[in-house]
Amino acid sequence: MTTQANASVSSSNPSSVTNVANASTSDATHGVIDGTSTVWAELPAGSVALLYSGQLPIYNDDGVQSDVVTISPGGATNNVSRIAINLDPDKTDNLFLQYQNNSSDPNKWIKLNSKVSLIIGDSGNTLDSTGRFGPINFTVNFVGQDGKPVQKAMVIPINSYETDPAPSSFVDDSIRTAMTNIHNDLTQVTYNIDGYTPRATDPVTSDGDYTTTFHYIKKSAPVTPGGNTTDNTTSNTTSAADSSSTSSESSSSEQPASQPAPVKETTVYATKAIGLYKTPTFTKANRQHFYAKKSRTNRPQFVVTGYARSKNGLLRYRVRDVHHAQWQGYITANSAYVTNTYYQTNPKTVKVLSRHGINAYNHTSLKGKAVKHYARGTSLKVKAVKSYHLTNRFMLPNGYYISANKTLVIKK
Numbered sequence: 378m379t380t381q382a383n384a385s386v387s388s389s390n391p392s393s394v395t396n397v398a399n400a401s402t403s404d405a406t407h408g409v410i411d412g413t414s415t416v417w418a419e420l421p422a423g424s425v426a427l428l429y430s431g432q433l434p435i436y437n438d439d440g441v442q443s444d445v446v447t448i449s450p451g452g453a454t455n456n457v458s459r460i461a462i463n464l465d466p467d468k469t470d471n472l473f474l475q476y477q478n479n480s481s482d483p484n485k486w487i488k489l490n491s492k493v494s495l496i497i498g499d500s501g502n503t504l505d506s507t508g509r510f511g512p513i514n515f516t517v518n519f520v521g522q523d524g525k526p527v528q529k530a531m532v533i534p535i536n537s538y539e540t541d542p543a544p545s546s547f548v549d550d551s552i553r554t555a556m557t558n559i560h561n562d563l564t565q566v567t568y569n570i571d572g573y574t575p576r577a578t579d580p581v582t583s584d585g586d587y588t589t590t591f592h593y594i595k596k597s598a599p600v601t602p603g604g605n606t607t608d609n610t611t612s613n614t615t616s617a618a619d620s621s622s623t624s625s626e627s628s629s630s631e632q633p634a635s636q637p638a639p640v641k642e643t644t645v646y647a648t649k650a651i652g653l654y655k656t657p658t659f660t661k662a663n664r665q666h667f668y669a670k671k672s673r674t675n676r677p678q679f680v681v682t683g684y685a686r687s688k689n690g691l692l693r694y695r696v697r698d699v700h701h702a703q704w705q706g707y708i709t710a711n712s713a714y715v716t717n718t719y720y721q722t723n724p725k726t727v728k729v730l731s732r733h734g735i736n737a738y739n740h741t742s743l744k745g746k747a748v749k750h751y752a753r754g755t756s757l758k759v760k761a762v763k764s765y766h767l768t769n770r771f772m773l774p775n776g777y778y779i780s781a782n783k784t785l786v787i788k789k
Contacts, residue, residue: 407558409565409702410461416562417461418555421498426474428453428493436473436486444485457495460555461486462531464517464568497551515556517563518590519570527573527593535587556587563589565702567682572596574683644718644767645694646676646784651714653706657685657693665706666698674730674784678718679708680767719769720781723762724788727771729755731785737777741765749777756789 407418428448435444459475473486474495487493515535519528535556564581573593575581582590650670655663668677679696685707686692694715698704709715720727729735729751736747741763751757761772762781769781779786 409562414464414568416559417459418558421551423498424457425454425496426457516588522594643681645715646678646718647715649714657707658687726789727786728789729753730787737779741770741778
């Protein structure tokens with residue numbers, strides 16, 4: 378869960394910060410973690426966790442327990458720099474705190490629970506997640522079209538209180554800011570649940586400062602070759618496909634209804650000019666955005682969140698724009714216009730395309746401190762292709778990892 382954004386990190390935060398989709402600010406104070414269902418926010422400088430004696434689970438970047446440390450009697454304190462929430466069902470026990478243990482790997486996390494309290498900044502205010510002192514509930518709901526839950530809601534009691542002179546219930550401004558940032562960033566997340574598809578209109582809504590609701594529609598039978606769309610969020614429009622000279626998406630260039638449905642949750646980029654549409658049946662009237670043909674390093678990239686078919690049975694991708702999370706809709710699935718953003722097989726040798734070069738890392742997450750930088754034009758041997766969430770990485774013969782994004786490297 379190492380955070381990433383389009384900015385550099387402040388001096389008070391030692392973690393590496395590089396480029397990631399869906400970062401909601403330019404000052405690296407909060408955002409959405411690339412390829413995950415996790416949102417995060419920075420805590421004020423000076424924040425520490427109070428660790429009670431006993432066994433303390435440590436979690437890795439993916440929210441999975443990776444270690445246990447023993448806290449000696451009397452407890453301990455440790456600096457913490459960020460707070461995060463992961464939506465996955467097995468990772469929602471509580472909030473996560475980034476655990477700064479001054480080791481070579483600062484990207485470890487602990488859960489805020491009955492054995493861990495958080496001192497906010499240097500003001501002496503404490504956040505407690507155990508429900509004491511009349512907490513405010515931070516809630517994330519997951520509901521179907523009938524209003525009933527399709528996944529257990531997350532209910533996280535948050536509260537800060539003055540330790541001097543006496544406890545009195547209130548939410549500290551620092552925590553209010555952090556949790557409001559998380560609340561706002563959740564509306565930029567596409568979170569999939571098996572058997573359901575996110576509602577086409579307003580898939581995520583918010584209520585007040587602390588409640589977020591993800592809305593879903595139950596899927597019908599899967600798409601089969603030659604069949605019609607099962608996406609019951611699609612429009613019933615009868616308009617003809619956009620066949621203007623500025624559009625790449627006339628019916629003559631689309632994939633036929635016999636094209637197999639793609640795997641959901643992948644990433645694609647446009648190799649030619651395409652449009653982003655409100656419905657699977659493309660018309661000039663429902664085109665939201667036009668993407669002109671770009672050079673390889675600047676091609677628009679999309680996360681595929683589902684699929685549908687036009688009224689004529691033509692296959693479409695339901696997507697969100699990687700660099701503009703608010704741009705969501707349908708694009709062509711024609712392989713002449715869009716293709717995988719990441720290499721799927723080993724090209725054996727690649728050349729660095731990015732004008733800024735490319736960094737290599739010790740882990741597939743490409744997080745932490747870069748161990749090597751390769752300048753533009755450098756040729757690199759590739760040993761293997763490794764998957765990481767919605768992305769792929771190249772493992773080099775020296776054991777380092779680089780991105781397999783086609784906008785950054787090209788097969789030689």
